Amino acid sequence: MKFSIALLLTFVTGLGLGTVGVLPWWSFVVAAALVGVTVQQTATKTFAAGFLGMFMAWGGLAWWIDWQNHSLLSQKIAFVLPLGGSAAALLFITGLIGGLLSGVAALCGHYARVRVQPQ
Amino acid sequence: MRLVPFLVSATLTVGLVVALDKPLGKAPALGKFFSPQIGFWQNAEPYDAIPGEELSFSSLKGNTEVFFDERLVPHVFAENEEDLYFVQGYLHARYRLFQIDLQTRAAAGRASELAGAKAINFDKEQRRLGMVFAAENALQEIEKDPLFRSIFDAYTAGVNAYIDQLTEAQLPIEYKLMQATPERWSNLRTALLLKMMAKMLSSGTENDLSNTNAKSIFLPDQLKRLYPQVPDSLLPIVPTGTAFAKPAVVPIVPVTADSLYFSHRDTIEAHSHYQPDPDNGSNNWVVAGSKTKSGAPILANDPHLELSLPSIWYEMQLTTPTSNVYGVSLPGSPMVIIGFNDSIAWGVTNSQRDVKDYFEIKFKDDTRKEYWYNGKWEPTRLRIEEIKVKDSVTVYDTVAYTIFGPVMFDGQFSNGYAKKMNLAVRWTAHDPSNEGMTFYKLNRARNYAEYEEAIRTFQSPGQNFVFASKSGDIAIWQQGRFPARWPGQGLYVMPGWDSTFAWQGYIPQLENPHSLNPERGFLQSANQRAVDSTYPYFIPGAYISARGIRIDKQLAAMNQVTPEDMMALHQDYFNTSAEDLRPVLLKNLRIDGLTDVEKNYLDQFVQWNLLASPSSIGQTVFQCFWDSLQSALYKDELTKTDPLATWPTEQTSLELLLKDSVLVFADDVRTPAIETLSDIVTLAFKRACAVLDKKAAEQKLEWSKFMSPSVYHLLKDALPAFARKGLNVGGYGNIVNAIKHSHGPSWRMVVHLTERTEAWGVYPGGQSGNPGSRFYDDYVSIWEKGAYHSLWLMRREEKNDARVKGVLQFKKS
Numbered sequence: 001m002k003f004s005i006a007l008l009l010t011f012v013t014g015l016g017l018g019t020v021g022v023l024p025w026w027s028f029v030v031a032a033a034l035v036g037v038t039v040q041q042t043a044t045k046t047f048a049a050g051f052l053g054m055f056m057a058w059g060g061l062a063w064w065i066d067w068q069n070h071s072l073l074s075q076k077i078a079f080v081l082p083l084g085g086s087a088a089a090l091l092f093i094t095g096l097i098g099g100l101l102s103g104v105a106a107l108c109g110h111y112a113r114v115r116v117q118p119q
Numbered sequence: 120m121r122l123v124p125f126l127v128s129a130t131l132t133v134g135l136v137v138a139l140d141k142p143l144g145k146a147p148a149l150g151k152f153f154s155p156q157i158g159f160w161q162n163a164e165p166y167d168a169i170p171g172e173e174l175s176f177s178s179l180k181g182n183t184e185v186f187f188d189e190r191l192v193p194h195v196f197a198e199n200e201e202d203l204y205f206v207q208g209y210l211h212a213r214y215r216l217f218q219i220d221l222q223t224r225a226a227a228g229r230a231s232e233l234a235g236a237k238a239i240n241f242d243k244e245q246r247r248l249g250m251v252f253a254a255e256n257a258l259q260e261i262e263k264d265p266l267f268r269s270i271f272d273a274y275t276a277g278v279n280a281y282i283d284q285l286t287e288a289q290l291p292i293e294y295k296l297m298q299a300t301p302e303r304w305s306n307l308r309t310a311l312l313l314k315m316m317a318k319m320l321s322s323g324t325e326n327d328l329s330n331t332n333a334k335s336i337f338l339p340d341q342l343k344r345l346y347p348q349v350p351d352s353l354l355p356i357v358p359t360g361t362a363f364a365k366p367a368v369v370p371i372v373p374v375t376a377d378s379l380y381f382s383h384r385d386t387i388e389a390h391s392h393y394q395p396d397p398d399n400g401s402n403n404w405v406v407a408g409s410k411t412k413s414g415a416p417i418l419a420n421d422p423h424l425e426l427s428l429p430s431i432w433y434e435m436q437l438t439t440p441t442s443n444v445y446g447v448s449l450p451g452s453p454m455v456i457i458g459f460n461d462s463i464a465w466g467v468t469n470s471q472r473d474v475k476d477y478f479e480i481k482f483k484d485d486t487r488k489e490y491w492y493n494g495k496w497e498p499t500r501l502r503i504e505e506i507k508v509k510d511s512v513t514v515y516d517t518v519a520y521t522i523f524g525p526v527m528f529d530g531q532f533s534n535g536y537a538k539k540m541n542l543a544v545r546w547t548a549h550d551p552s553n554e555g556m557t558f559y560k561l562n563r564a565r566n567y568a569e570y571e572e573a574i575r576t577f578q579s580p581g582q583n584f585v586f587a588s589k590s591g592d593i594a595i596w597q598q599g600r601f602p603a604r605w606p607g608q609g610l611y612v613m614p615g616w617d618s619t620f621a622w623q624g625y626i627p628q629l630e631n632p633h634s635l636n637p638e639r640g641f642l643q644s645a646n647q648r649a650v651d652s653t654y655p656y657f658i659p660g661a662y663i664s665a666r667g668i669r670i671d672k673q674l675a676a677m678n679q680v681t682p683e684d685m686m687a688l689h690q691d692y693f694n695t696s697a698e699d700l701r702p703v704l705l706k707n708l709r710i711d712g713l714t715d716v717e718k719n720y721l722d723q724f725v726q727w728n729l730l731a732s733p734s735s736i737g738q739t740v741f742q743c744f745w746d747s748l749q750s751a752l753y754k755d756e757l758t759k760t761d762p763l764a765t766w767p768t769e770q771t772s773l774e775l776l777l778k779d780s781v782l783v784f785a786d787d788v789r790t791p792a793i794e795t796l797s798d799i800v801t802l803a804f805k806r807a808c809a810v811l812d813k814k815a816a817e818q819k820l821e822w823s824k825f826m827s828p829s830v831y832h833l834l835k836d837a838l839p840a841f842a843r844k845g846l847n848v849g850g851y852g853n854i855v856n857a858i859k860h861s862h863g864p865s866w867r868m869v870v871h872l873t874e875r876t877e878a879w880g881v882y883p884g885g886q887s888g889n890p891g892s893r894f895y896d897d898y899v900s901i902w903e904k905g906a907y908h909s910l911w912l913m914r915r916e917e918k919n920d921a922r923v924k925g926v927l928q929f930k931k932s
Contacts (some may be wrong), residue, residue: 018156021286025154026136033132043124062155071290075889077159077838080148080296086834094153095162097139101150104132111125 003049006039010053010102015061028054032102036109043110051099059095066091080085143869155416159295161288161893165172169925174573175932178276179205183929186709188922191886191894192247194436194913199594201273204453206929208304210276211433215292215450215888216282218429220301221833223451224314227251233299237872241531245511246392247502247518249525250318253549254310255880260551261310267553268270274453274803278304286337292890296426311453313555317548319424321580323395323597323650323659325473326765328387328542330610333386334763336756343453344780345753346610349652350698351774356649357597357632358639366655368603373619374604380613380620386537387612389528390762393515396862398852399424400663402689403585404670405593409641414872419685420457420466421864423857427829428841428896430884432456432866436913443927444562445912447866447882457868460497461912462565463588464870468644470597471660474548476608476622478523478615480541487519492540493618497522522893523615524549536762542617545622547600552578567592567635574598575628583644587877589872591780595642596633597649604657616877624653626656639673643667645855664770665853669695685869690905692730693853696773698742701729703776707800717808731856733823733849742825742851743771743810748803752781755788769853773884774798821847829861830883830899841890843883846903867907879907 013031017023017076025094031052039051064085072077133509139150153159169187181198183206188194192208197203211219224230228239228245248400262268267647282301294300337345354386373376375378408414417516424431432447437455457466482499483489489496498770518609519526528541553576560573570586574596577584581599586592602609602622634642634647647667648660672695673688705725713721720740727737749772757764766774775781785796794802811820819825828848832841850858857863866881884903887894901908911922918926 018154021288024140025157026140029132029136030598044899058153058155061836062160065155065163068165069891069895072166072167072893072895073159073163076890080838089413094155097150097153100122101132101135101139104135106285107128108125108132111121 002039002041003045006035006041006046006049006106009035009039010050010106010109011057014054014057014098014102028057028098028102029101029105032105033109033112036106038083043107046106046110047103051103053097055099055104056108057100059091062091109112135642142298143494144675147296152295157288159292161857162292162295162889164894166891170927171925173252173930174203174331174388176280176928177510177932178273178512179929181930181931184918185210185927185929186918186923187925187927188911188913189909189924190897191433192910192911194438196201196438196915198440199255200439201269203437204270204273205277205280207437207448207453208274208433209281209929210213211448211450212278212281212304215429216393217293218300218303218623218833219308219312219451219890221293222315223311224302226311226318228504229516230713231506231508232296233509236511239506239508241393241516242506243504243516244391244534246506247514247525247527248318249546249549249798250314251310251548252502252520252525253314253317253546256549256551257313257553258307259589261555262306264553264556267555267559269434270453270555270559271309271591274309274310275304275306287582291888296838307914312449313549316449317580319359319395319399319580319902320469320582321396321472321474321929322467322546323399324471325475325609325659326476326610326661327477328389328405328608329763331385331387332760332762333757334388334611337766339381341783345771345773345784346765347771348657349663350661350770352668352770353651353664354647354668355647355651356597356642356644356667357634358575358637358642359651361634363393363654364630364651366603368624370603370605370608370623371619372605373617375614375617375619376607379617381607381612383777386760387540388533388538388761389540389542390534390536391532394910396425397662397860398660398857398859399469400471402641402643402645402666402670402676402857403466403468403583404641404781404853405585405595406589406674406677406680406685407593407636407640410678410680412681412872415589415871416457416591416593417680417682417685418464418466418585418587418870420468421455421689421870422467422584423863423866424554426861426863426865426883428832428843428884428890429832429888430865432882432884434880434882434886436893436911438915442563443912444848445878445910446868447880452555454555455562456558457749457866458562458874459870459912460564461876461907462590463570464872464876464878465561465570466585466868468583468585469646470583470599470649471662472581472599472647473609473661474581474599474601475544475546476577476881477527477544478559478620479612480521480526480529480543480615482519482529482541487517487529490519490521492522493616495619499526512895518657521615523621526706542583542612547602548579550600552576552579552600554578566590567594567658570594582761583649585642585644587870587872589876592636594635595644597630597631597644598628601631601656602660603698604659610659630656635748639675643670643674645670662768664768665696665854666857668691668857669855682869682871683876686867686879686907688855689864689869692849694729694738694741694854695851695852696769697727697745698729699737699777700745701741702774704800706806707797709797709876710800713805716806716812719812720808721804731822731851731854733820733821735849736820738822738849738851739814739825740807740811742767743807747807747810748800748832750786750817750931751787751799751803751806756784766920771852773785789801825846826851826860828858828863830896841901843896846899848903867897867902868910869907876912877912878912880910881907913919
């Protein structure tokens with residue numbers, strides 16, 4: 001349950017913050033860390049929820065855009081970048097970048113919380 | 120207390136953010152670039168999206184509706200002219216922002232701001248050619264006229280209205296890749312765009328520097344034969360036999376012309392590295408009702424330019440209560456440039472006239488503050504050019520301006536040559552003028568008199584304006600401001616210290632070559648010399664003869680002409696040069712020494728149907744053979760100077776061969792033996808076969824595979840993924856369907872002036888500059904097939920027509 005909540009929170013805040021134009025592209029990192037602080041679970045689960053939340057947010061959004069675009073642009077960009085024209089690789093990397101950043105940020109929050117609580 | 124893992128994960132997080140936020144060499148910062156909310160994904164438009172919004176701007180006066188059809192062509196209906204050009208500027212920016220920003224920065228010699236240090240030399244050349252000087256002079260003239268001031272202001276406001284509301288996510292993808300941002304528009308940038316066209320079309324039509332080197336190599340008689348002014352086989356724009364009036368201006372030959380100029384045999388070590396393509400040219404023609412099936416005139420045009428994505432053209436309809444025009448516009452400038460309205464149609468080709476001369480300047484000293492002119496020291500005007508360079512320090516360059524214009528080459532700038540020469544440029548594009556006025560009036564012209572009035576003031580670059588009206592008139596004018604030269608003036612670098620060598624005046628506009636309703640019922644222009652030798656002025660230029668010969672002959676033979684005939688002529692692959700050359704080449708080729716493989720190529724050539732079609736191998740053999748022969752004939756002589764002396768034109772070589780008088784050049788001066796024409800032709804063929812063998816090994820013998828026709832993105836090799844390469848088309852620069860590797864018919868248009876105009880057109884690109892839109896390159900395949908779109912001069916009451924797919928409403932706020 002906590003896992004799903006953390007994942008959902010990461011997903012929603014990650015996408016939401018990205019629509020605020022003045023914020024930098026990495027603002028979701030802060031949100032992911034805060035989710036890591038608030039939702040207590042094991043380190044592995046914290047990372048996994050953070051990772052999957054943003055992997056799905058970025059990867060999913062990119063997939064939705066790509067589907068509507070009939071992959072016109074992704075096929076070209078996958079040649080501009082050395083990906084041999086693979087739109088799938090481009091989608092995967094998109095998700096991976098979001099996921100990795102979010103995952104480590106969530107971990108960061110996780111350990112920060114442990115630190116402030118008297119044991 | 121988990122300090123260590125906290126620190127590790129915190130470091131990792133911050134490290135990743137920093138790493139992904141930092142550009143990787145030339146590549147953009149990956150984090151931002153991949154973010155589907157602001158990065159490249161945002162440029163991937165929904166496949167079927169057609170705009171439909173309401174927009175309001177305070178500078179508008181009334182309401183404007185823009186109806187987009189299924190090809191994303193906007194049909195703009197404005198209540199007044201200022202709103203019309205505001206909306207045109209807005210649409211140009213919305214669909215072509217990177218293009219207009221890049222092109223005008225490059226025109227101004229500011230490419231280094233985007234491209235970095237590798238563009239510094241390009242920028243220096245642009246500035247030393249006086250591109251900004253030219254645009255400033257034009258703008259002063261334009262802004263003197265309140266009407267044009269308001270049109271340019273409205274256009275600029277429209278471009279900026281789009282730029283100002285752009286979010287980072289909406290930036291064209293090129294900016295994201297280059298980590299750059301667009302710059303706001305100004306009237307000067309519109310003027311710069313027009314000067315970019317002037318450079319493209321009238322800066323490469325002279326060979327003064329390489330001609331001067333040719334003069335150092337050849338004797339006067341040889342010069343005449345290698346560089347004749349009027350080709351024997353010329354079929355001029357103004358039909359042969361037309362009588363010309365006595366010239367109103369007769370320039371005086373300087374008394375020192377022989378000693379200081381014609382017999383002066385110094386070489387020139389200066390050379391522009393960024394010359395326009397010599398095949399920038401075009402075809403246009405018009406057939407009178409007397410020769411057409413319908414009885415209505417038909418006009419056709421196809422301007423040959425560098426083919427790029429996005430295209431240099433943007434198709435649109437511009438309508439107000441008092442005007443209604445359809446055609447292609449040049450993003451970056453208002454109005455329709457080639458098109459038609461309810462009453463007339465017009466098209467343009469390049470005049471190819473030489474309107475740019477070089478004068479040698481003697482500076483008093485290295486400060487370049489004074490130069491010797493008519494027996495005394497005259498002050499120069501020094502213009503300091505500041506060239507900003509991406510990721511590097513700003514470069515400064517000082518350019519001296521003389522009575523002729525900017526000193527392009529001097530001790531500070533020699534383009535790599537050891538010998539320092541001071542050469543000033545006199546170019547008609549530097550003179551104040553308002554070319555927009557011509558297009559404004561053409562967009563609204565209703566008859567021949569109004570067309571004549573519209574083009575009268577057009578100065579630079581010289582164009583052949585072909586015309587047809589519904590009232591049945593057909594006409595052509597070669598229009599521009601052309602210097603009246605004494606014979607030989609401006610072929611070579613001239614002394615810059617003696618005013619008798621300066622231009623003495625201009626050919627009066629009414630004496631420009633023209634023709635109205637000729638008896639034969641058609642007119643054509645295809646970059647050839649406009650007139651035969653009876654024209655009373657000396658008019659050098661970089662003329663191309665072959666296409667005009669073919670078009671003239673075809674049109675002369677046609678009757679009951681239909682628009683489909685004109686489209687077929689656009690696609691014509693017949694190689695008229697090869698038709699003339701083949702017998703003489705075969706006569707001189709010695710077959711006995713050829714290998715079996717070489718004989719096989721020869722068979723292909725002998726049996727070839729003379730069409731430069733995509734699958735033709737004969738065309739490939741011919742072109743390699745012919746290039747090889749021209750090289751074998753002249754290269755030994757032309758390489759005596761560096762940079763090379765001017766290559767004789769293809770037409771000249773062809774005619775020399777036909778007359779058997781090329782023999783004097785046949786001997787390779789570098790070998791002790793005296794070669795005969797047969798020796799050279801056979802040697803050239805064998806060399807060509809070696810090239811063909813290589814191509815055969817790569818499976819590239821078929822003509823379209825050999826030349827690989829392609830439409831590149833504006834950034835060319837930097838973005839091959841945005842290009843359309845290896846198109847299945849044939850043609851060549853000397854063929855009516857003038858497709859070369861990345862150059863050719865940039866817009867094909869046929870207009871039938873029936874009661875309700877019928878028109879067809881296509882360009883190898885698409886309306887949107889966004890590679891993430893299906894409208895980016897959707898016309899390329901249509902163009903490749905030689906097909907056309909039907910052009911819809913929409914009427915307001917047709918707003919519910921099924922072809923209307925989206926509407927943009929512009930309102931005053």
